[in-house]
Amino acid sequence: MRHSWRWVVAGGLSVLGLVGCGSPPGAPTQASDPPAATGPSAGSPSGSSAGSSSPAPTPSPTPSADPTKLKPGANHNNAASAYVYSAKDVNRWLVEGEKAAGYPRNKIAFLTFDDGPTNSSTPRVLDILKKEKVPATFFYIAGPKALGKADKSLVRRTIAEGHAIDIHSYSHDYSELYPGGRGNAKQVVADNEKALAAIRKVLGPDYAVHGYRYPGGHQSWKGLDEADAAMAKKDRYWIEWNALDGDGDAEAPASSEAAAELVSSTLAESGNPGVAVVLLHDYKDNDLTIGALPTIIEDLRSDGYEFGVID
Ligand SMILES: [Zn+2]
Incomplete structure (x- = not known):
């Protein structure tokens, strides 16, 4: 099956990702709007966001909950x-699978985008x-390959629209x-x-983060x-x-349709369908994924997934 092959070559992903990391100045981005992303209503987020206290179940209506601002320490x-x-x-759910303590009862999907931000994608x-x-x-690649040359309003817009920003290295x-x-600790x-x-x-000292992704993927390197x-x-x-x-x-899929199908099939074969962590990229001019994204979302929704973000 093509997937065993996929898994083997997954480590090569960032060879392409790297190529995609170059991003010339593109169109400036529009200003932020109120948050559009709303969380799953029935989900039970672990509550172990940045702090360990339980999160507010619904967005707070208080004036202090300015959507354009970071939650301090998050x-x-x-x-x-x-x-x-x-x-x-999320790390344990992926490493240990369904045996992991606290494994979610609801199906949760995390769309993750590596190698940005880029002005084009x-x-x-x-x-x-x-x-x-x-x-x-x-x-994010937080150094010159991506964030360094991206329009910084993209960063603020990403926060304002309810997304989370993790780290994908500085240098890549x-x-x-x-x-x-071999990993050099x-x-x-x-x-x-x-x-x-x-x-x-860009975001100020309130920004704190717990998730990171190794360039090339953890699976690609020894001694980590x-x-x-x-x-x-x-x-x-x-x-x-x-x-x-x-x-x-x-060898990327030939079409966005094929790319979206690959998400479903790799997830099904992962043996860990309760938690979907979907690897995608917002590197420069990534038409393949941009074309596939609505279908990827629709497929996950119809399979009963709710969407979350990683702290
Ligand atoms: Zn990468």
């Missing part, structure tokens, strides 16, 4: 507290998410993070701190135990995926 706004799940939990992705009222998690440089194919930590600082430059542990000490947890649309594969 990677999302106040409204998103209703559907945020802790990175630590991110606004289009945000437009679709807004129309569909679906929240997502954006894993394999040789720096994994010299000889010091580099991984230093790079993540640098990314955090870069995002705080030390880096995983060092990051866990900082209360940050790597997030892999169990479904993808192939937009990072060396």
